Amino acid sequence: MLEAGDGVVTAAHRPRITGVGTAVPPASYSQQDVLDAFAISDPKITSVFRNSAIDRRHLQLPEPGPDGVRSPETQGDLLDKHKRSAVEMGAEALRACLKRAGADLSDLRHLCCVTSTGFLTPGISALLIRELGIDRHCSRSDIVGMGCNAGLNALNLVAGWSAAHPGELAVLLCTEACSAAYAMDASMRTAVVNSLFGDGAGAIALLSGPQEAAPAEEGPTLLKFASCIIPEAVGAMRYDWDRDLGRFSFYLDPQVPYVVGAHAEIVIDRLLAGTGLRRSDIRHWLVHSGGKKVIDSVVVNLGLTRHDLRHTVGVLRDYGNVSSGSFLFSYERLLDEKAAEPGDYGVLMTMGPGSTLETVLVQW
Structure with a gap:
């Protein structure tokens, strides 16, 4: 029997997952494609890529110049990429999540955005509210810099908000433009990162309240x-x-x-x-x-x-x-x-x- 406290969500209004959605950029690369893009041939580094259990990733790499070389991006360029991509992917994942939940943007009452691949002020939640025309009274939160574990950190907090606001829709959005954090060199430190991360966004909708209020395809x-x-x-x-x-x-x-x-x-x-x-x-x-x-x-x-x-x-x-x-x-x-x-x-x-x-x- 679950009792309140010690991480247990209050039984009276335990949140349910009512929808999920994901999004990625259009360009997809094999591991060999990435090695070629970074002009990496060192056997020790190429082995990291080839033994990663990864076939393909969606990335936004700089376009090749006239000489075929992809020039390194400045920190400013990378921050611009993060802002553009995180908002674009985030909007797509959010829409997909709401569609699966049988909800509209007008139903959204709390939006929590998570990212670790760039820093923005105002945060992604504010940018999305403006971009998508979400109600200006929608409450919001941004979690920045916690890394790969942050999705469940945020879900814990959003679950608390949902339990305190039965019948009101909350969405957690994780949007990560990992290619906005790539260093284009052939060092082993960056090889581990460049061989592993991909760009993507995921959103999940929560709703608490009476069971009869749950959508047909309840999570x-x-x-x-x-x-x-x-x-x-x-x-x-x-x-x-x-x-x-x-x-x-x-x-x-x-x-x-x-x-x-x-x-x-x-x-x-x-x-x-x-x-x-x-x-x-x-x-x-x-x-x-x-x-x-x-x-x-x-x-x-x-x-x-x-x-x-x-x-x-x-x-x-x-x-x-x-x-x-x-x-x-x-x-x-x-x-x-x-x-x-x-x-x-x-x-x-x-x-x-x-x-x-x-x-x-x-x-x-």
Whole structure:
């Protein structure tokens, strides 16, 4: 029996997921395409790309010049790209989400926007309200810089808003223009990033209130959240200033997958504590597509199968790591598969800088 407190969402108005939508830029690149675009031939670096378990990614790379060379973009150019792309992808994902939820822009009462691939003031929520003509009285929030785990951090907060405003529609939007954070060089530090991340946006709609108010194609109810930060690994994943390049760039420690995997069991045990559930009772696992080694580490440490994480693996293969929105791409695939049945339990998990793991328990 779930009781209030310790991450449990209040039973009276537990939010339900009523829609999801995703969007990507039109241009898609194979790993070899990206190697060619960056003119990378170092065998050590090319092996990182070829062993990534990624087939294609959607990216917005600079156009080749007359000599066929793609010139590095300035930090200002990258920030402009982030603003343009995050808003365009975000608008498309938001519309798709509302359509699936059977709602219109006029129904939106709270919009929370998440991004880590650029900094804007005013934030993406304000830009989208202007761009789409959303009601100026729509409340909004922006979460910037938390990284790949931020989607579930934000979902926790939006779930609280939804529970406090029964019958009012809230949408969480994660929009990440990862190619606006690319450094065009042949170093091993940037090779890890350039081989992994893709551009994409995902949106998810929440509604709490009486069950009879739920749409026909209702998603799961959010039951409980649990988090785990690893303070000793605070510098393992970061986006900071590269003095040599004169711009921001990502850094991922090679040990990140193993550190995260070793803590996956801790956070899942906390999530299930007091629920009467065991891991074997969880039918659907939707884990952030953080990379091949991250996925393998989670599989091993939680005793899961590749089938359990088939959507996570598929999203990584087809889109790469799309940062905070990755888990929404997996959730969309699960819905399209129509494998979830009433009463099924599921776990959504993200991980990112901090180093941090975020989880939520849901039930259909």
